[in-house]
Amino acid sequence: MVQYSPARLDASFAALSDATRRGVLEQLGRADASITDLAQKFHMTLTGMKKHVGVLEQAGLVTTRKVGRVRTCKLGLRRLEEETGWIERYRQLWAARFDELDKVVEEMKRKEEADGRNKSE
Incomplete structure (x- = not known):
């Protein structure tokens, strides 16, 4: 029987439970994007999008990289x-x-x- 990591499953399913976060993953599947671009696309504040990206990042589904003042997001390795x-x-x-x-x-x-x-x- 396969052993699953409850913490990992919890983090993944919690991240995927939100429609905005699923949309972010779809968007990043097409192309990397800045948090600003994602916030505009989903009609939300930068703070709100940062929280969504943070949840996705904690689950390992997204990685971010900051260059200057721009934080770029891309799909994670998971x-x-x-x-x-x-x-x-x-x-x-x-x-x-x-x-x-x-x-x-x-x-x-x-x-x-x-x-x-x-x-x-």
Whole structure:
């Protein structure tokens, strides 16, 4: 069984739980950007964007570099493999459960059809 780091998963999912932060990641997936550019794109204050970037940075999803007065953001080195593995484990579990449910429903339908044919005969 794969061991997951609860602190790492918590940080990642907390960072990804916010629509603005997910948008920032999408934007940085296209091109690096300054905090000022991100703040303008998301119609928020510099302080607000700095907080969002800080959460993403703590989770390792974004890195920043300051040159002069400009802080540039880019995607971090983490590729979310641990998070993807955790999600996949539960996706497989739910898929198996739904497959079993489908079998039960199909069996119930067959019994209903058989009962209906027997009553009409």
